[in-house]
Amino acid sequence: MISVNLLAVFYLISGVLFILALRGLSSPETSRKGNFYGIIGMALAIGVTILSVGNFSLGFIYLLIFLAIGGSIGAFIAFKIPMTAMPELVAGFHSLVGLAAVFVAISAFINPGVFNLGMPGDIKIASLVEMSLGAAIGSITFTGSIIAFLKLRGIMSGSPITFSGQHYLNLALGITILLLIFYLCKTQLSLSFWIIIIISLLVGVLLIIPIGGADMPVVISMLNSYSGWAAAGIGFTLENTALIITGALVGSSGAILSYIMCKGMNRSFFNVILGGWGSNEQETSSSSAKEQKPVKNGNADDAAFLMKNASSVIIVPGYGMAVAQAQHALREMVDALKKNGVKVSYAIHPVAGRMPGHMNVLLAEANVPYDEVFELEEINNDFANCDVAYVIGANDVTNPVAKTDPQSPIYGMPVLDVEKSKSVLFVKRSLSPGYAGIDNDLFYRDNTLMLFADAKKMTEEIVKSL
């Protein structure tokens, strides 16, 4: 048994360790140490909690068993998961945090005495508010993340599902939740607690189904944020500093990432939440301009020749690279080019891929040194001095229309100035527009050579002819 005050000090220490864990991520060199701090913080929090309960009987053995079950499942997943599946994995993990928060809230509601919150039917008002908010946000995170997971996995179609009155329904449900919390506080009626959870589960589904595949980076970040707020809500209920600190950290982290992603698409957060790209309104603008324009078609030998004789090449990877698992082939191509004395760098758009930093992880997996990889602002001016831009699996993020056509739905979105390089090699399976449903002007430029093939196959063929 340790005293309550000592316990609180330990929780504070693990909170600080979590802050250091995030702080470590400011550079790849310090990041591993940061992760280690995080692990220590977690071990400390778990250890002192077990000591504080001081119940080393049968329950303790079960605790270890359940911990081991969960731990081995988690470890198994962590070692088996391919890097390309990282977005799904993170979405899946978010759903677990959400559900765990709901379970803890339910447990606290059924047996409030354990947490010093009063008696069933006579729970402190503040605790009731906190635990029902925690349970509500946790439920939304749970079902929302499951939908996101299904969409990312391709089990569910990535296209937005919309129906009329959707936003009003969500609004009404949100208000109902608040009213029910108020009602719960007044009457202590447990039925309203269950209804809050059920409605919140429904809201989670409704909130994510209208959001399209290309907006997934925002959704994942947003759910990350929600899982943090849910944890903080539970932290208030349990009067636990570690949980409050962590919840706040994770909540603001997810919120910042959502903001960065929205900015990367030049859209407001509400715009993303309230409906996806590629909905019907925009189709008219692209179809009207759809006359058959000539396209220059090339093969792997042409591409190899162009790049071999270039002095600098910039590679622009996108989601297509992840789908085709082309990162290793790409790395081989770059090695071959470097042997020929070509300077190669990588340009990454903030929303390339399906989650923040997705492309960086894939390139890191293929052993690309991180100091050859650049963000949009760092590299965008270099396109003008570069001989070849190799666009692999990216589309909308290179579309010059975003700079020129105010009519275009992506107007104002920051894009990579690929068209300024002397020649552009565009690996793509067909001429079809990207997720945004907009024709890419770049296809028809004189300095663009289209390479119609699977990203991996094409890159491998180029390696062969180099």
Next chain:
Amino acid sequence: MEIDPFIFRLSIFILSIFIGYYVVWSVTPSLHTPLMSVTNAISSVIIVGAIIAALAGNTENIFETANIFGFMAIVLAAINIFGGFLVTQRMLAMYKKKKKDKK
């Protein structure tokens, strides 16, 4: 008059939001994916609530409804803790610098 302990917790909460804000802005964009997986892992510190919920109450009967929810939450949080930290570790191990000709 004493200050309600709730206010103290609220202060911690608000200040932590600010700390999170500044710390996360300093995270390099190339590490945003590890950032998400590690925040995922640390938010599973909710396991402390699950442990209390699971072990609470009568020692003879540890499978009351409230305890069962606690145990289920432990499994979920444990998946997240181990999975989150390990996958972050795995990712971070891949970030390497160029071997020679450092700029």
